[in-house]
Amino acid sequence: MGTPGEGLGRCSHALIRGVPESLASGEGAGAGLPALDLAKAQREHGVLGGKLRQRLGLQLLELPPEESLPLGPLLGDTAVIQGDTALITRPWSPSRRPEVDGVRKALQDLGLRIVEMGDENATLDGTDVLFTGREFFVGLSKWTNHRGAEIVADTFRAMAVLTDHPYASLTLPDDAAADCIFLRPGMPGVPPFLLHRGGGDLPNSQEALQKLSDVTLVPVSCSELEKAGAGLSSLCLVLSTRPHS
Numbered sequence: 001m002g003t004p005g006e007g008l009g010r011c012s013h014a015l016i017r018g019v020p021e022s023l024a025s026g027e028g029a030g031a032g033l034p035a036l037d038l039a040k041a042q043r044e045h046g047v048l049g050g051k052l053r054q055r056l057g058l059q060l061l062e063l064p065p066e067e068s069l070p071l072g073p074l075l076g077d078t079a080v081i082q083g084d085t086a087l088i089t090r091p092w093s094p095s096r097r098p099e100v101d102g103v104r105k106a107l108q109d110l111g112l113r114i115v116e117m118g119d120e121n122a123t124l125d126g127t128d129v130l131f132t133g134r135e136f137f138v139g140l141s142k143w144t145n146h147r148g149a150e151i152v153a154d155t156f157r158a159m160a161v162l163t164d165h166p167y168a169s170l171t172l173p174d175d176a177a178a179d180c181i182f183l184r185p186g187m188p189g190v191p192p193f194l195l196h197r198g199g200g201d202l203p204n205s206q207e208a209l210q211k212l213s214d215v216t217l218v219p220v221s222c223s224e225l226e227k228a229g230a231g232l233s234s235l236c237l238v239l240s241t242r243p244h245s
Contacts, residue, residue: 010184013239014052015106017072018065019045023228025070040224045073048220048235055218056193057185058238061110063102071096073225076234077126077143078103080152081112082136087155089124090117092143103237110239115155117148124148127234134165170208177205179231182215183238193218197232 024038053060066072078100080087086107088100108114117124125143129136129152136156138149172178174197181195191214198219199206209217222232 011056011058011238013061013110014049014056014058015061015063015075015103015237015239016045016049016052016235017063017075017102018042019073019225020065020067020070022067022070023073034227036224036227041228044220044222044225045235048222051195051218051220052236056183056195058183061106063106066102069096069099071228072099072102074127074228074230074234075099075103076231076237079107079237080124080126080129080131080155081107081237081239082131082156084111084113085115085155086112087115087124087152088117089126090119090122090148091125092123107237112239117151119147119151121145122147122151124151126237127231132167170211172208173204174202176226176231177202177209179233181233181236181238191216195220195232197222201226 019038019042021038024036024041049060049062052058063072063075077091077096078089080089086104088104088107091097091099104114123143123145125141128139128141128144130139131137136152138144138152140146140149177197179197183193183195185193194209194212194215195218196209197205198221201221201223220232222230222235225235
């Protein structure tokens with residue numbers, strides 16, 4: 001897990017989308033994911049929103065749930081945001097492509113510059129992209145292909161195949177624990193926050209996370225939402241600069 005550098009701007013807004021009943025029925029599975037406890041998933045989602053707003057001091061914008069979009073709460077997959085630019089992704093699954101419409105409008109209303117992926121051969125999942133504050137890393141996967149990665153590079157002009165910048169590393173016992181969100185708050189003099197999976201989800205990784213003495217740790221749970229394929233970073237979009245109106 002790389003710690004973002006000084007190039008990562010201070011955060012002001014977070015965008016989330018409510019959990020629809022269709023997610024609990026397993027419709028979002030489409031590929032055999034188990035049904036989940038709707039009430040528990042909605043509680044986890046509500047706690048996440050509360051911590052983004054109250055603990056981190058972000059202006060929280062919540063899109064309403066849409067029953068036709070069971071995986072809509074995973075809106076971190078739908079855009080890559082840096083500064084005042086938002087690249088709207090092209091999900092690998094055609095059934096998920098309508099998810100980008102509400103996200104696009106919300107980001108437009110915030111004054112961000114919208115960039116579309118015009119290549120029908122490209123696929124991109126926003127949570128396959130990591131911005132360290134200095135450069136972008138894109139993981140090629142079932143959901144993100146090489147053309148999608150090229151469009152990230154074309155949009156932000158800040159990615160290379162290899163890097164010589166030194167990064168400190170932290171080894172965590174649980175792979176899922178590496179799915180963290182690093183935020184620089186808008187309040188001056190406040191240290192950065194690291195939103196991470198808490199001890200109730202991944203107890204074996206908590207001791208290692210405590211070694212990060214230069215950040216304020218903010219634990220959250222998404223164990224029920226994880227059953228639908230949600231990781232922590234897929235459940236919200238954070239704007240790293242104050243957009244122009």
